[in-house]
Amino acid sequence: xxxxxxxxxxxxxxxxxxxxxxxxEAKRKGRxxxxxxxxxxxxxxxxxxxxxxxxxxxxxxxxxxxxGNETYRRKLAAFYQKAGINIDHTEMLVTTGGSEAILFAxxxxxxxxxxxxxxxxxxxxxxxxxxxxxxxxxxxxxYITEDFALPPIAEIEKKITSKTKGIIVCNPNNPTGYLYSKxxxxxxxxxxxxxxxxxxxxxxxxxxxxxxxxxFSAMNLEGIDNNVIMLDSVSKRYSECGVRxxxxxxxxxxxxxxxxxFAQARLSPPGLGQIVGEAxxxxxxxxxxxxxxEYTARRNxxxxxxxxxxxxxxxKPKGAFYTVVKLPVDDAxxxxxxxxxxxxxxxxxxxxxxxxxxxxxxxxxKNEVRIAYVLKIEDLKKAMEILAEALxxxxxxx
Amino acid sequence: xxxxxxxxxxxxxxxxxxxxxxxxEAKRKGRxxxxxxxxxxxxxxxxxxxxxxxxxxxxxxxxxxxxGNETYRRKLAAFYQKAGINIDHTEMLVTTGGSEAILFAxxxxxxxxxxxxxxxxxxxxxxxxxxxxxxxxxxxxxYITEDFALPPIAEIEKKITSKTKGIIVCNPNNPTGYLYSKxxxxxxxxxxxxxxxxxxxxxxxxxxxxxxxxxFSAMNLEGIDNNVIMLDSVSKRYSECGVRxxxxxxxxxxxxxxxxxFAQARLSPPGLGQIVGEAxxxxxxxxxxxxxxEYTARRNxxxxxxxxxxxxxxxKPKGAFYTVVKLPVDDAxxxxxxxxxxxxxxxxxxxxxxxxxxxxxxxxxKNEVRIAYVLKIEDLKKAMEILAEALxxxxxxx
Numbered sequence: 001x002x003x004x005x006x007x008x009x010x011x012x013x014x015x016x017x018x019x020x021x022x023x024x025e026a027k028r029k030g031r032x033x034x035x036x037x038x039x040x041x042x043x044x045x046x047x048x049x050x051x052x053x054x055x056x057x058x059x060x061x062x063x064x065x066x067x068g069n070e071t072y073r074r075k076l077a078a079f080y081q082k083a084g085i086n087i088d089h090t091e092m093l094v095t096t097g098g099s100e101a102i103l104f105a106x107x108x109x110x111x112x113x114x115x116x117x118x119x120x121x122x123x124x125x126x127x128x129x130x131x132x133x134x135x136x137x138x139x140x141x142x143y144i145t146e147d148f149a150l151p152p153i154a155e156i157e158k159k160i161t162s163k164t165k166g167i168i169v170c171n172p173n174n175p176t177g178y179l180y181s182k183x184x185x186x187x188x189x190x191x192x193x194x195x196x197x198x199x200x201x202x203x204x205x206x207x208x209x210x211x212x213x214x215x216f217s218a219m220n221l222e223g224i225d226n227n228v229i230m231l232d233s234v235s236k237r238y239s240e241c242g243v244r245x246x247x248x249x250x251x252x253x254x255x256x257x258x259x260x261x262f263a264q265a266r267l268s269p270p271g272l273g274q275i276v277g278e279a280x281x282x283x284x285x286x287x288x289x290x291x292x293x294e295y296t297a298r299r300n301x302x303x304x305x306x307x308x309x310x311x312x313x314x315x316k317p318k319g320a321f322y323t324v325v326k327l328p329v330d331d332a333x334x335x336x337x338x339x340x341x342x343x344x345x346x347x348x349x350x351x352x353x354x355x356x357x358x359x360x361x362x363x364x365x366k367n368e369v370r371i372a373y374v375l376k377i378e379d380l381k382k383a384m385e386i387l388a389e390a391l392x393x394x395x396x397x398x
Numbered sequence: 399x400x401x402x403x404x405x406x407x408x409x410x411x412x413x414x415x416x417x418x419x420x421x422x423e424a425k426r427k428g429r430x431x432x433x434x435x436x437x438x439x440x441x442x443x444x445x446x447x448x449x450x451x452x453x454x455x456x457x458x459x460x461x462x463x464x465x466g467n468e469t470y471r472r473k474l475a476a477f478y479q480k481a482g483i484n485i486d487h488t489e490m491l492v493t494t495g496g497s498e499a500i501l502f503a504x505x506x507x508x509x510x511x512x513x514x515x516x517x518x519x520x521x522x523x524x525x526x527x528x529x530x531x532x533x534x535x536x537x538x539x540x541y542i543t544e545d546f547a548l549p550p551i552a553e554i555e556k557k558i559t560s561k562t563k564g565i566i567v568c569n570p571n572n573p574t575g576y577l578y579s580k581x582x583x584x585x586x587x588x589x590x591x592x593x594x595x596x597x598x599x600x601x602x603x604x605x606x607x608x609x610x611x612x613x614f615s616a617m618n619l620e621g622i623d624n625n626v627i628m629l630d631s632v633s634k635r636y637s638e639c640g641v642r643x644x645x646x647x648x649x650x651x652x653x654x655x656x657x658x659x660f661a662q663a664r665l666s667p668p669g670l671g672q673i674v675g676e677a678x679x680x681x682x683x684x685x686x687x688x689x690x691x692e693y694t695a696r697r698n699x700x701x702x703x704x705x706x707x708x709x710x711x712x713x714k715p716k717g718a719f720y721t722v723v724k725l726p727v728d729d730a731x732x733x734x735x736x737x738x739x740x741x742x743x744x745x746x747x748x749x750x751x752x753x754x755x756x757x758x759x760x761x762x763x764k765n766e767v768r769i770a771y772v773l774k775i776e777d778l779k780k781a782m783e784i785l786a787e788a789l790x791x792x793x794x795x796x
Contacts, residue, residue: 004656008657011660017662061674096494244669272640
């Protein structure tokens with residue numbers, strides 16, 4: 001029997017999915033499980049997008065252009081221009097989800113053995129894409145005591161070596177919900193310019209900014225047009241995670257041209273997803289206002305409820321729909337498993353994502369979990385109540 | 399400006415797409431271009447699949463399981479069992495097109511620097527996936543004089559080194575249309591067993607076998623269950639190229655488990671595509687009979703028409719919908735470009751794919767082109783007439 005590859009062995013299992021067998025077991029036992037562990041919004045997809053599917057009237061589902069349908073890319077360019085990001089349809093590729101945009105960007109820009117710096121905790125799948133590309137993610141820790149603000153520029157600079165090829169930031173951040181300010185981005189600009197690095201800016205949660213805070217895109221950092229690659233997705237914006245449509249955007253023509261060759265090898269991004277994505281451009285502004293109101297209310301409720309529990313600390317993040325919370329537990333991995341295996345409150349329990357999977361520094365995040373507030377307020381209330389009860393009786397409470 | 403990666407530089411541009419600017423220019427001049435260059439069938443997608451899109455009634459387009467929806471995988475298992483391939487739903491992943499299945503298989507099994515042998519001419523995108531994975535494709539030449547049969551086993555064995563990790567075959571073959579016989583597959587079985595190699599079997603054209611010939615799947619080679627990985631796709635089977643749904647299938651649990659980790663990193667395969675794929679399992683047998691009749695008629699017409707042109711030789715392939723044809727020209731790349739740039743017959747021309755892009759041995763395939771018979775017979779007739787006229791006046795005729 002031939003042996004699998006070293007990459008096949010080294011690929012990290014998803015930190016979120018490793019608990020799935022326990023949640024399935026809990027459900028088999030008849031327990032209701034509230035899912036705070038995944039970023040699957042419950043918000044309905046816009047009607048205009050659903051109608052585009054129902055009205056599908058082609059006879060053959062054909063390949064599209066490898067960079068995505070031109071009609072779609074032109075509408076996307078107008079969409080971004082309206083959001084203050086000045087790009088045209090030749091400066092982007094439509095990809096199979098934001099996932100493929102990240103992978104193509106790393107493959108196109110970073111050699112095996114080279115390094116990319118990112119603030120930790122970070123989106124755990126960056127590890128998977130880095131393993132695929134044979135590159136190394138170098139973490140620079142952000143702290144819950146600072147509400148996960150950008151680490152001091154001196155700390156980032158300490159991590160730069162001759163192997164460093166870029167910095168990747170997710171803004172607003174998954175998993176912390178932190179929204180980087182314009183000032184923080186200007187600091188990143190300096191370091192990127194000084195060391196001539198790529199800046200990979202994952203902006204999949206751009207519309208999810210609260211309390212009137214404005215998102216500042218890395219695409220608007222002056223003088224580093226050739227350094228910035230923006231990664232985007234329709235998944236969260238329109239609650240269309242399943243269509244698998246993302247975008248890779250850059251003013252750097254060499255990068256677009258290299259990424260297009262990776263795109264040509266896989267022929268085309270999903271055709272039906274592109275139809276949905278193109279129709280979604282027409283989503284009325286009220287949709288976003290309503291979604292923003294809903295998430296603001298959920299966040300406000302949740303942050304308050306969490307901070308009322310003794311020993312818990314939850315920052316009040318300004319973006320996305322996640323927060324990383326400190327819990328009074330010995331080990332959040334054990335706690336998350338215990339919630340599913342051994343705990344129930346009125347035959348109900350909750351599922352959370354242990355934060356350790358979002359850090360790459362060993363031992364970090366041991367008393368933190370990521371919570372996604374993707375449930376209706378009434379469900380969120382029940383989930384918070386269950387969590388409070390669980391923390392009262394958890395044997396590993398500290 | 400930071401430099402792009404070596405892989406970004408090394409990625410091969412698609413040999414089919416490099417002529418696209420010339421065909422666009424020809425169309426701008428008002429010329430009708432008959433496309434014999436791409437494998438985009440004109441056959442309608444089955445009604446049962448189109449109806450599944452029109453009847454879409456979910457409110458949120460959610461992520462699916464990373465391995466694909468279980469309901470779909472269970473139906474796929476039944477579909478394969480009916481075709482004589484005995485697998486269950488845990489022995490497969492649903493992927494984003496056959497493309498991703500190939501990439502995941504190579505990534506999971508082959509280390510950077512290692513080698514995979516394949517008969518040439520071969521599907522050109524294997525080069526792209528190999529570059530992505532950092533591995534080397536080692537060609538063993540098959541010849542038009544043998545109608546592109548499997549090269550003698552001794553020739554394949556000569557290519558095996560300490561770096562060889564597997565063999566990849568496409569059956570029926572793209573680009574040659576050659577259908578490997580059971581005897582040829584048994585020869586591959588011997589060599590795979592003897593050297594403990596992976597056998598990657600790309601069977602995306604399984605249903606496209608003519609003259610009553612039967613397809614023999616590599617999955618049915620006895621005693622090498624842990625060596626065989628089947629790569630499949632709905633693209634051609636149901637004329638659904640745009641849905642981007644493929645499958646990676648293996649009895650080797652280590653391979654499935656490694657591939658699943660790559661699949662988890664990219665979250666899920668396209669959701670709408672899976673709905674279409676699942677519905678397509680119910681395609682009535684008459685659909686396939688009709689499609690087979692249509693392609694048989696096209697092939698018969700085309701092979702005869704080509705062989706009537708002086709200096710042309712076209713084998714009569716038993717599978718897929720391609721053929722590699724020998725032309726009396728100095729350089730098929732120049733000829734293909736000339737057809738688009740400088741030739742017209744009643745304001746019409748044809749686009750063909752130069753075969754050089756399907757060989758990796760330099761200089762091979764210089765007087766060959768791949769022709770896809772994906773046009774209606776009446777269009778195919780016009781295309782053949784135009785090609786015959788072109789060959790009369792092409793300045794580089796030999």
